[in-house]
Structure formats: C-alpha cells, structure tokens
Amino acid sequence: MLAHMCTVCGFAGVLWLAVAGAVIAGTATPATLKEGKELFTENCQVCHQADAIGKPGVAPSLTNQELLSISSDKFLMATIRDGREDTSMMPFAHLGRKNIRAIVAYLRSHAMQPNRAEEVDAQPEARGDPRLGKQWYINICSTCHGTSGNGYESEGAGTAIGLPGFLNKVSDGFIRETIKKGRSNTRMLAFQGPSALANLSDQEINDIIVYIRQQGKK
Numbered sequence: 502m503l504a505h506m507c508t509v510c511g512f513a514g515v516l517w518l519a520v521a522g523a524v525i526a527g528t529a530t531p532a533t534l535k536e537g538k539e540l541f542t543e544n545c546q547v548c549h550q551a552d553a554i555g556k557p558g559v560a561p562s563l564t565n566q567e568l569l570s571i572s573s574d575k576f577l578m579a580t581i582r583d584g585r586e587d588t589s590m591m592p593f594a595h596l597g598r599k600n601i602r603a604i605v606a607y608l609r610s611h612a613m614q615p616n617r618a619e620e621v622d623a624q625p626e627a628r629g630d631p632r633l634g635k636q637w638y639i640n641i642c643s644t645c646h647g648t649s650g651n652g653y654e655s656e657g658a659g660t661a662i663g664l665p666g667f668l669n670k671v672s673d674g675f676i677r678e679t680i681k682k683g684r685s686n687t688r689m690l691a692f693q694g695p696s697a698l699a700n701l702s703d704q705e706i707n708d709i710i711v712y713i714r715q716q717g718k719k
C-alpha cells in the first residue's frame with residue numbers, strides 16, 4: 502500500500518516538474534527572480550501588497566494559487582503591458598519585455614500547483630442563455646463585481662470582469678475555472694461543488710459567461 506502511494510507521489514512530482522518547465526519560472530535564474538522581486542516592490546507592491554497577496558477593493562492577489570494555475574504567460578504579460586482600461590491597473594509597457602518577464606517569473610515562483618493554462622484556454626467557448634445568466638449575475642455576482650461589471654468602481658470587492666481590459670485577454674475556460682474553483686484566501690468563493698456558496702451547474706456557469714461577454718461588448 503505504502504509503496505503504491507509512493508509511486509503515485511513520485512509520478513505526480515515528475516509531472517509537476519515537466520509542466521512547470523513549460524512556463525517562465527521553470528527556466529528563471531536566481532538573478533532573474535531577484536530582479537523580478539525588486540521590480541515588483543518598486544512598481545506593483547503599493548497596490549498588490551507585499552508578496553502580491555492583494556487587498557479587497559484595491560488590487561487582486563497575484564500569488565493566488567488558482568490564478569497562477571490557470572494563467573498563461575501570455576495573459577500575465579499582456580495584462581501587465583496593457584493594464585486594464587478604466588481601472589487603476591495602469592499599463593507598464595515602459596518597463597520593457599525583459600523586465601515584465603522577470604516580474605512574471607517572480608510571481609510564478611509562488612506557484613505550488615501545476616500550470617493548466619493550455620488545457621483551460623483550449624476549453625470550448627460558452628454557449629447558453631444570456632437572460633438566465635443575467636439573473637444569476639444580478640443575484641450573486643453584482644454585489645462584488647458591480648451591476649455593470651466595473652468592479653471596484655462600484656465599491657465592490659471583486660475586479661472589473663465586465664470590462665474589455667479583462668474580457669479581451671481571457672478565454673472562456675479562464676472565466677469558467679475561476680467561477681468553478683474560486684480563488685482561495687480571497688472573497689471569490691467557489692461556485693461549484695458541495696461546499697460552494699451556490700452550487701451552479703455547468704450550464705448555469707455557461708449562461709453567466711455568455712451574459713458577461715455580451716455586456717462587455719456594450
């Protein structure tokens with residue numbers, strides 16, 4: 502029995518290394534990580550806090566395990582480069598690609614779960630009924646994300662999930678996984694499973710995504 506468990510552990514370990522190697526931190530040198538940390542402290546910490554743990558109403562956590570596990574390098578780098586229009590997340594293109602990579606490597610060095618971004622981004626697009634999605638959104642999500650999805654602007658604890666700055670950079674899989682699993686140690690709880698705030702079905706989650714996407718185009 503024990504031997505069997507160890508085999509499983511060993512396999513999981515190898516798998517983790519193999520997957521982690523596919524993202525930036527897997528190849529980052531200690532010097533790059535140090536540089537990334539310094540750049541983070543200088544440019545980002547004022548909002549995202551020490552160790553990037555975030556602060557409700559100010560900035561989200563960037564070292565959150567669920568976020569790191571579903572974020573591609575492309576998503577993180579483009580978000581940092583372009584910022585999110587109409588939020589306080591400003592663009593940092595002036596730092597240059599190399600420095601932004603170093604920051605992403607530093608953030609990734611906090612990851613304890615394998616990166617699933619490729620699989621998540623390859624998930625099918627959401628199909629559903631935006632009218633049903635709207636009801637869920639208004640009843641559950643709007644308290645934190647704002648009636649129009651503009652997040653902190655409406656005094657909510659959640660980010661601006663209804664604005665193009667977010668929507669144009671994420672896949673439906675990214676949104677779906679966030680709704681299903683939530684983000685541990687933040688106010689974003691999981692919305693699927695027995696311990697969830699509300700146990701939404703896959704179809705209900707798709708309805709919500711279709712609604713958010715439709716609103717974001719207005």
Ligand code: HEC
Pocket residue numbers: 541544545546547548549559560561562563568577580581585588589590591593604651652653659660661662667
């Ligand atoms: C003035 C405050 C502020 C500063 C400085 C700032 N951010 Fe942000 N950041 C935010 C806010 C606010 C959001 C969420 C915006 C929204 O509502 O969508 C955000 C979102 C993000 C996201 C998306 C996270 C997610 O959960 O999807 C990333 C990545 C990010 N910031 C990285 C950085 C990095 C790296 C720096 C420094 C180079 C930085 N930010 C500096 C305020 C800031």
Ligand code: HEC
Pocket residue numbers: 555556557560561562563565637638641642643644645646658659660661662667675676679680684687688689690692709
């Ligand atoms: C109790 C408050 C709360 C409720 C209710 C809530 N959220 Fe969130 N949500 C958050 C917070 C807070 C974050 C960002 C986590 C952080 O601060 O690090 C977030 C993040 C997200 C993100 C990722 C956004 C990004 O910038 O990366 C999505 C997508 C999301 N929520 C969708 C939803 C949907 C859909 C609902 C309704 C079914 C919902 N949330 C309900 C608080 C909430």
